[in-house]
Amino acid sequence: MPKYPFRVGRARTGLGLFATEPIKKRAFIVEYKGPRMSNEKADKLEARGSKYMYQINSKWTIDGSSRKNIARYANHSCRPNAESDTVRGRVIIRAIKNIKPGDEIVYDYGDDYFKYVITPSRCKCDKCRGKRAAAQREARLKAKRRATRAKNAARKARAARKKRR
Numbered sequence: 001m002p003k004y005p006f007r008v009g010r011a012r013t014g015l016g017l018f019a020t021e022p023i024k025k026r027a028f029i030v031e032y033k034g035p036r037m038s039n040e041k042a043d044k045l046e047a048r049g050s051k052y053m054y055q056i057n058s059k060w061t062i063d064g065s066s067r068k069n070i071a072r073y074a075n076h077s078c079r080p081n082a083e084s085d086t087v088r089g090r091v092i093i094r095a096i097k098n099i100k101p102g103d104e105i106v107y108d109y110g111d112d113y114f115k116y117v118i119t120p121s122r123c124k125c126d127k128c129r130g131k132r133a134a135a136q137r138e139a140r141l142k143a144k145r146r147a148t149r150a151k152n153a154a155r156k157a158r159a160a161r162k163k164r165r
């Protein structure tokens with residue numbers, strides 16, 4: 001097995017790739033490998049539940065489902081530190097930031113994948129979790145403000161009744 005600057009480890013979404021040494025921005029990380037097939041055939045396999053299909057152009061798709069394709073363990077993130085790119089028919093993952101040892105290597109799977117497969121409400125990346133946590137905090141604050149307003153209104157009403165007596 002070739003020496004990689006990362007290892008496969010436990011991530012939030014199952015397994016993931018984690019840097020074991022510093023990876024410089026723009027550096028090649030790993031190739032996304034697998035047999036090449038027509039998009040038509042890939043669509044059929046995908047409809048039957050095949051994951052890890054990577055479409056490289058209007059004609060061809062790489063089926064990355066083999067466990068030998070270690071790149072398949074790289075997870076999606078909406079705040080990625082890597083990207084996938086097609087270079088002369090091969091799919092590679094490269095760093096778009098300096099990556100520190102221990103960091104999970106993640107790239108953006110693309111709009112369609114995010115919208116239809118992951119779905120925005122279930123994305124477990126840091127950015128989406130942060131957004132959801134902020135929305136929950138905001139909702140809690142709103143509920144608290146509403147409760148405070150109701151309490152104040154009740155207190156005022158009681159005071160007004162006392163005055164009248």
Ligand SMILES: [Zn+2]
Pocket residue numbers: 077078079123124125126127128129
């Ligand atoms: Zn996300």
